[in-house]
Amino acid sequence: MSEQSKHEETGLAVVRADAVRDPGLEPHRVRMTDKSVKHEKRAVRQVALLFVISMLGSAFALYAYFAFPITEELTTVRLNNMYLGIGITLGLLGIGIGAIHWAKTLMPDNEVAEDRHPIASSEEKRAAAIEVINLANQESGFSRRKLIRRTLYGALALFPLPAVILFADLGPNPGNSLRHTAWKKGTRLARDPYGTPIKASEVTVGSVYHVIPEGLSPEQEDYLEQKAKAAVLLVRVDKDILIETEEKKSWSYQGIVAYSKICTHVGCPVALYEQTTHHLLCPCHQSTFDLVDGCKVVFGPASRALPQLPIYVDDEGYLRAQDDFNEPVGPSFWDRSAKN
Amino acid sequence: MSNATTSKKKNGFLAGTATYVDDRLGVGGVLKEFGRKIFPDHWSFMLGEVALYSFLVLLLSGTFLTFFFQPSMTQVVYDGVYAPLKGAHMSIAYASSLDITFEVRGGLLMRQVHHWSALLFVAAAGLHMLRVFFTGAFRKPRELNWVVGFVLFVLGMAAGFTGYSLPDDLLSGNGLRIIDGMIKGIPWIGTWVSTLLFGGEFPGHAIVGRLYSLHIMLVPALILVFLAIHLVMLVVHKHTHYSGPGRKDTNVVGYPLMPVYVAKAGGFFFIVFGVIMLISSFFTINPIWNYGGYDPSPVSAGTQPDWYIGWLDGALRLAPTGIEFMIGDNTVSMNILLPLVVSLVFLALVALYPFFENWVTGDKREHHVLDRPRNAPVRTAIGAAGVTFYAVLWAGASTDLIATSFKMSLNQVLLAMQISLIILPFVAFIVTKRICLSLQRKDREIALHGRESGRIVRLPHGEYIEVHEPLESHDLYKLVAYKEYEPTLPRPNAKGKITLSARLRSRISRFYFQDRISPATQTEIDENAHHAHELEEQVQKAIESSK
Numbered sequence: 001m002s003e004q005s006k007h008e009e010t011g012l013a014v015v016r017a018d019a020v021r022d023p024g025l026e027p028h029r030v031r032m033t034d035k036s037v038k039h040e041k042r043a044v045r046q047v048a049l050l051f052v053i054s055m056l057g058s059a060f061a062l063y064a065y066f067a068f069p070i071t072e073e074l075t076t077v078r079l080n081n082m083y084l085g086i087g088i089t090l091g092l093l094g095i096g097i098g099a100i101h102w103a104k105t106l107m108p109d110n111e112v113a114e115d116r117h118p119i120a121s122s123e124e125k126r127a128a129a130i131e132v133i134n135l136a137n138q139e140s141g142f143s144r145r146k147l148i149r150r151t152l153y154g155a156l157a158l159f160p161l162p163a164v165i166l167f168a169d170l171g172p173n174p175g176n177s178l179r180h181t182a183w184k185k186g187t188r189l190a191r192d193p194y195g196t197p198i199k200a201s202e203v204t205v206g207s208v209y210h211v212i213p214e215g216l217s218p219e220q221e222d223y224l225e226q227k228a229k230a231a232v233l234l235v236r237v238d239k240d241i242l243i244e245t246e247e248k249k250s251w252s253y254q255g256i257v258a259y260s261k262i263c264t265h266v267g268c269p270v271a272l273y274e275q276t277t278h279h280l281l282c283p284c285h286q287s288t289f290d291l292v293d294g295c296k297v298v299f300g301p302a303s304r305a306l307p308q309l310p311i312y313v314d315d316e317g318y319l320r321a322q323d324d325f326n327e328p329v330g331p332s333f334w335d336r337s338a339k340n
Numbered sequence: 341m342s343n344a345t346t347s348k349k350k351n352g353f354l355a356g357t358a359t360y361v362d363d364r365l366g367v368g369g370v371l372k373e374f375g376r377k378i379f380p381d382h383w384s385f386m387l388g389e390v391a392l393y394s395f396l397v398l399l400l401s402g403t404f405l406t407f408f409f410q411p412s413m414t415q416v417v418y419d420g421v422y423a424p425l426k427g428a429h430m431s432i433a434y435a436s437s438l439d440i441t442f443e444v445r446g447g448l449l450m451r452q453v454h455h456w457s458a459l460l461f462v463a464a465a466g467l468h469m470l471r472v473f474f475t476g477a478f479r480k481p482r483e484l485n486w487v488v489g490f491v492l493f494v495l496g497m498a499a500g501f502t503g504y505s506l507p508d509d510l511l512s513g514n515g516l517r518i519i520d521g522m523i524k525g526i527p528w529i530g531t532w533v534s535t536l537l538f539g540g541e542f543p544g545h546a547i548v549g550r551l552y553s554l555h556i557m558l559v560p561a562l563i564l565v566f567l568a569i570h571l572v573m574l575v576v577h578k579h580t581h582y583s584g585p586g587r588k589d590t591n592v593v594g595y596p597l598m599p600v601y602v603a604k605a606g607g608f609f610f611i612v613f614g615v616i617m618l619i620s621s622f623f624t625i626n627p628i629w630n631y632g633g634y635d636p637s638p639v640s641a642g643t644q645p646d647w648y649i650g651w652l653d654g655a656l657r658l659a660p661t662g663i664e665f666m667i668g669d670n671t672v673s674m675n676i677l678l679p680l681v682v683s684l685v686f687l688a689l690v691a692l693y694p695f696f697e698n699w700v701t702g703d704k705r706e707h708h709v710l711d712r713p714r715n716a717p718v719r720t721a722i723g724a725a726g727v728t729f730y731a732v733l734w735a736g737a738s739t740d741l742i743a744t745s746f747k748m749s750l751n752q753v754l755l756a757m758q759i760s761l762i763i764l765p766f767v768a769f770i771v772t773k774r775i776c777l778s779l780q781r782k783d784r785e786i787a788l789h790g791r792e793s794g795r796i797v798r799l800p801h802g803e804y805i806e807v808h809e810p811l812e813s814h815d816l817y818k819l820v821a822y823k824e825y826e827p828t829l830p831r832p833n834a835k836g837k838i839t840l841s842a843r844l845r846s847r848i849s850r851f852y853f854q855d856r857i858s859p860a861t862q863t864e865i866d867e868n869a870h871h872a873h874e875l876e877e878q879v880q881k882a883i884e885s886s887k
Contacts, residue, residue, distance in 0.1 A: 008702075009704050009705060010704075010705060011825075012702055012826055012828050013823055013825050018861045018863045019862065020820045020859075020860070020862050020865065021862065022586065022821070023585050023814055025585060026584075026814045070421075070443065074423075077441065077442055080446065081446075081448045081621060082621050084446050085618070085620055085621025086618075088617050088621075089614050091614075092611075093611060093618075095607065095610040096607045099606055099610065100603065100607040100611070103607065104604075107603060111594060111595065112378055112595070112596060113593045114578075114591060114592050114593075115591055116589070116591055116592055116706075119706060167536065170539060171535035171540050177540075178541075193637075218429040223415070224635070225541040225544060228517075229541075265521065265675065266522055266676065267521035268518065268521075268643075269636065271638060283640065285657045286754065297662065300657075300661060301656060301660075301675045302661070302675070303661070303662050330521070331524045331673075332676075333524040333525065334527050334529075337666065337669050338669045
């Protein structure tokens, strides 16, 4: 090999002529089991004992399956789990530890060296392989017949497309579904999950209600989908501390405010209310919203305020929605601000 | 006839069976070729084995679970034995998960075995990747196998996530909600992809069934295929071994496959299975009965994904406030895109590192002898920086728990995490590189001057010295057997032009190899031995005269 090609082979490696010489494999250390029959016999007994433990463990697992059945009593689940598990564990570990003990004490432990061969095929083999490719190319005319080759590329490019389009019916066109919730003009605010309507007089200062629109029932087909958009948190604070824009002054009632419970970050329920600071906290990623200041983001990865549900009180004193939310609830999406 | 019978008797049952099989399949050659194949032995080589065996346990326990689990999101009213949830509305998927837990003997055990082995699978695969990285096992000819292993790691996370969501409990449902929110944040196509995935609006009635198809068929099939490629490549390349006397790039030192390695590896499968079983017998994992079925309105405090998704969740949490912006009427959710891009770039860097390092060193030889991490200081430091980056993201998924457990301010914990994410990888890089260089310096010192014997001698003129003893040749070789690289200058190519790539490579080679400790050479050792010899003579003389 020339100096040049050698350098190409080793790259930036430093090859020293006076490197320390490899003394070869370390001498084999003889084990006790190799030189003492007593130790050897003891090791044999130990391995056999481990295999016997395994047998006993498996047998115990069979016994436990019947001896610790599961009944209406919940603790029986724990006992079944534990005793069955212990039996199987012993069955497995006995075999595993036994086999390794066998290998380590009784099987030969002298390390052996075996030659490696270069991964790359030999020059001749490589040349022969290239010859095969060239021959195939020649016989098929793959390089020569441009028309065939290019149309084949085209066909291969297009044929997976039907397979892709088949997946288009996995779901419907999103349409307007993200812009509307189950809240309508006059829908009463109801307790989640019981569905009983809420009177303004029941909402004392500092209390929190988890709210769904009245009439939303677990019996209906799209219950969870509707709930995933319509869930609302209702809180009453001292009305003097509310910071409200002119436009939204009429959206609350005597310090009672209703905000979407679906986080504007990635959609977890913003379910934690901190009474002293009037902050709402999302337990998933800790986005924090200031309830008295229009639920603006004060901390965390969310970027937008929680949408407010405009409410009023009817003649009987029940809380009702003035209308649907005036913007899409939940996580941001590309065209959320587009007009329908 | 009589001949065959006698030979059977002579060689016994094992040989008889082997003859029977070989007569019909002709596999004798295979056994001759592979039966005594040499496998090197080291504890760190077992990490990949742990991953492989936990995958087998996953297949076994998972198959059991499919016999009882019903992947349907149709809502039912629960009427099983678990009293606290009696009468609750829930999906059939959740109800059947409860039935497996509370009505099938050993059902809870199998669920726990499945979950624990999934956690172990990803953990072992990750540690195996770290072992391969820090020992340089990814170098030529194994770059492609690194990529295959990388794909396996990603598939492991995919298998974990799709399975985690199947019971349709409150915790996993919130995980899906987060996925939905992230998908919706993708510009232009997000809303479409979300409706396609969920079959309409979130949560819909389709997602559990679809994840089930992926979880029990597509993802495990892909894992099996890549696992097969991974193992075939392992056999083709033969296993690497650590540097040491007798271990060369041209040989492989270890134990023969049969019987030692079969016994050790086979036994190890039972140990891994046994340990998973032991953990599952005593430690509850994912108590879905405490969470209740999925409902988009409630959520429990301290929600967290399984550990291997933690770093992605952490990335979401650490995104700064208020980075979403508008382009015209369209919303660009940078608070989702930034973490997404950062995670993908991180993964891409991991996948491509071997090719990068190969470009820098330009070393086209085959490498079968592993580096001790200290002997590749910059690579080890890069690895430490990567691990630190991942670790901060991962810890980021627990900001709330850290804050509540240690009574700290959540805001400050998060801020500290954000700063750490940028700063700590650099700190880890510098510290690790210095530690590696110091360890190399220490090795060189010992190689040159021998080991400290603890013998203190006072020379006639009053000087105290500690006598150093030369190392035994095998021990010495361990300290000096490593590859050294040096930085290069930008060299002109055939046209006499210094290309940008050559300049860049020169810069990066300086970054890698500027600070380096050369292994002690024989010449240096001999010189020092000479000095040591003189000193020893002096010591002897001093002892003589004192007598």
